[in-house]
Amino acid sequence: MALPQAKLDQLSARIAGLHFPATGWQGKARGEALERLGAMGLPGKRDEYWRYTDPTALTAPETKAVEGRGEAAFESIDAVKLVFVDGVFDAAASDDPALAGVEITRLAEVADIHWAGDLYGQLEAAGQTPVQRPLAAIGSAFATDGVLIRATAAAGRPVALVYRSESYSSDVILHHVVKLEEGAELTLLESGDAAARLLTVMEVDVAKDARFHHVRSQGRTPERLVATHIFARIAEGALFKSFTVAANGVLTRNEAVLDIVGDDAVAHVAGVAVGDGRDFLHDDTVFITHGAERCESRQVFKKVLKNGATGVFQGKILVKPGAQKTDGYQISQSLLLDGDSQFLAKPELEIYADDVKCSHGSTSGAIDDTALFYLRSRGVPEKAAQSLLVLAFLAEALAEIEDEAIAEDLRARLEGWLDRHDG
Amino acid sequence: MLEIKNLHVKLEEEDKVILRGVDLKVEAGKVHAIMGPNGSGKSTLSYVLSGRDGYEVTEGSATLEDQELLEMEPEERAAAGLFLAFQYPVEIPGVGNMTFLRTALNAQRKARGEDEVSAGDFLKLVREKAASLKIDADMMKRPVNVGFSGGEKKRNEILQMALLEPKMCILDETDSGLDVDAMKLVSEGVNALRDEGRAFLVITHYQRLLDHIKPDVVHIMANGRIVQTGGPELALEVEKNGYADILAGVQ
Numbered sequence A: 001m002a003l004p005q006a007k008l009d010q011l012s013a014r015i016a017g018l019h020f021p022a023t024g025w026q027g028k029a030r031g032e033a034l035e036r037l038g039a040m041g042l043p044g045k046r047d048e049y050w051r052y053t054d055p056t057a058l059t060a061p062e063t064k065a066v067e068g069r070g071e072a073a074f075e076s077i078d079a080v081k082l083v084f085v086d087g088v089f090d091a092a093a094s095d096d097p098a099l100a101g102v103e104i105t106r107l108a109e110v111a112d113i114h115w116a117g118d119l120y121g122q123l124e125a126a127g128q129t130p131v132q133r134p135l136a137a138i139g140s141a142f143a144t145d146g147v148l149i150r151a152t153a154a155a156g157r158p159v160a161l162v163y164r165s166e167s168y169s170s171d172v173i174l175h176h177v178v179k180l181e182e183g184a185e186l187t188l189l190e191s192g193d194a195a196a197r198l199l200t201v202m203e204v205d206v207a208k209d210a211r212f213h214h215v216r217s218q219g220r221t222p223e224r225l226v227a228t229h230i231f232a233r234i235a236e237g238a239l240f241k242s243f244t245v246a247a248n249g250v251l252t253r254n255e256a257v258l259d260i261v262g263d264d265a266v267a268h269v270a271g272v273a274v275g276d277g278r279d280f281l282h283d284d285t286v287f288i289t290h291g292a293e294r295c296e297s298r299q300v301f302k303k304v305l306k307n308g309a310t311g312v313f314q315g316k317i318l319v320k321p322g323a324q325k326t327d328g329y330q331i332s333q334s335l336l337l338d339g340d341s342q343f344l345a346k347p348e349l350e351i352y353a354d355d356v357k358c359s360h361g362s363t364s365g366a367i368d369d370t371a372l373f374y375l376r377s378r379g380v381p382e383k384a385a386q387s388l389l390v391l392a393f394l395a396e397a398l399a400e401i402e403d404e405a406i407a408e409d410l411r412a413r414l415e416g417w418l419d420r421h422d423g
Numbered sequence B: 001m002l003e004i005k006n007l008h009v010k011l012e013e014e015d016k017v018i019l020r021g022v023d024l025k026v027e028a029g030k031v032h033a034i035m036g037p038n039g040s041g042k043s044t045l046s047y048v049l050s051g052r053d054g055y056e057v058t059e060g061s062a063t064l065e066d067q068e069l070l071e072m073e074p075e076e077r078a079a080a081g082l083f084l085a086f087q088y089p090v091e092i093p094g095v096g097n098m099t100f101l102r103t104a105l106n107a108q109r110k111a112r113g114e115d116e117v118s119a120g121d122f123l124k125l126v127r128e129k130a131a132s133l134k135i136d137a138d139m140m141k142r143p144v145n146v147g148f149s150g151g152e153k154k155r156n157e158i159l160q161m162a163l164l165e166p167k168m169c170i171l172d173e174t175d176s177g178l179d180v181d182a183m184k185l186v187s188e189g190v191n192a193l194r195d196e197g198r199a200f201l202v203i204t205h206y207q208r209l210l211d212h213i214k215p216d217v218v219h220i221m222a223n224g225r226i227v228q229t230g231g232p233e234l235a236l237e238v239e240k241n242g243y244a245d246i247l248a249g250v251q
């Protein structure tokens, strides 16, 4: 089906000036992604999947420079750091990417024969149905760089992707591929601000009994624009956990598309967003497919919003025929610190198996005045009492981070944010 | 210690007057009890003194050791030595009881210019106080009051009081919901804190608590006013005859 001319023009304008290598497996995979993109066109305001979040700033041909305030997280964590400056891997600023049981290659330097050839763009392509995600196809086609990580055993240290921007005028597109072989284990951290406008795709293939932990802290640059996509395929007995903390930024759209294909697998995706101001919009969009028996999935998203900030959650659990004994849990909650802020949630369940347990809940509410008074009556100053209650509200999401040191790093960061944003 | 003069209070949101000229003076070292029919304004008085939102003071004053209470924030009143054991203690999911207690204690100490209590000393202190109130360690690990039984919540209030060592302690129906043994424990906790520099205002419906915590003065509150003041025998009279005679005498 051909796209209408206006959509074609819009797409051409967005990708004008973007290139990709024409040869080898990359040329093929990227060419296919471009074809997918050409068939879909860019998302528009009227698309059902963009009902609450206006994609215009993400689809516009250009993006305006912003004043950067990048902030790397996880500095207290002993990890193999891989630094990207304005979307390009910076070997000098990075650690030696040698880690036992883990193979790390840079996308821009990858050989013509490589394990990622079978994976790159594949999970993204599969994740285009039943819902189209054109921005992800842009990521597969036009990524300027990224990492390809293959773990064959339990990694001794996390791998940390650190994003920096020097110009903050840049428009960066990254594509990462992570493959965990049977029984392997890896923790991947991401932090910092990559650009004024960042688009990422991360494809994660978790083989039988492998365990993948992803913890991400999105940068604090006030005007940044971000669209991220995670596509994961989770095999038998495997575990996938992804957690994101975000504060600031005018527009953040984090999509996670998790496909559980093996029995007894576990998939969790969680996040905390702290938003301040009328310009702030944070959107978590999740699609989890249960295609096997006795699998567990959890979605836990918490947002703290004030001064007119907007939070969006679209979360779907699809239980395929035969996916018996599925245990699906989904909760999305917002704490609105004033009457101006808003939370828009669309939880969805679609179940084609009869022996399943799925629950979902979505709420938005204010700080509990009675609790606040109780704390103050014991001598806790108002702001500290409010911070305690906000952190208490976020606790269920933060509990999704398994590693206590990493959780503590983020908790301290959040406390700092809350203190700075008081009043 | 605490001096309330001609206190008039209405609800902020409605034209409903609750306190209509309360006069009360509690001296250091003394225990005063307030009894009175349901809805007479006892809890409202305790909330207004501790600074809860939603009330408007239209007339009168309240001072704690010559500091104007009504002009202070709730946390300032606490740091100045005021403590209210709530009639309905509040559950706070997600905030651990220990974190809560330590934050409160250290915040008060900081406000008074004192050093924070170290984690080790704090732990010792809490263990000791909790043991004397028969509060088990497991309860201390849970979120504030969440999943506590009615009586456990009340004991937790007294634990907080024992830890914070306030000067002016207001106990709002701390006895309701306590079993006979717990009432004894709680009373012992209160009695252990009685000294020259500390005063208590005990709101209760029952003589039983006053058997354990012997009051120096008993007040009867009705319709937003203290209508009668006497010695411990006044509580006995209420226990025996109810409020009818007293209220009739007032009118």
Ligand SMILES: Nc1ncnc2c1ncn2[C@@H]1O[C@H](COP(=O)(O)OP(=O)(O)OP(=O)(O)O)[C@@H](O)[C@H]1O
Residues within 6 Å of the ligand: B011, B016, B018, B036, B037, B038, B039, B040, B041, B042, B043, B044, B045, B054, B087
């Ligand atoms: N926020 C409020 N909104 C409406 N009415 C209120 C409010 N607070 C207090 N009142 C009313 O004021 C009156 C006094 O209430 P208060 O709780 O102080 O009584 P009390 O003496 O403590 O009663 P009890 O012995 O039952 O605990 C009651 O009629 C109560 O309904």
Ligand SMILES: [Mg+2]
Residues within 6 Å of the ligand: B042, B043, B044, B087, B172, B173
């Ligand atoms: Mg009451």
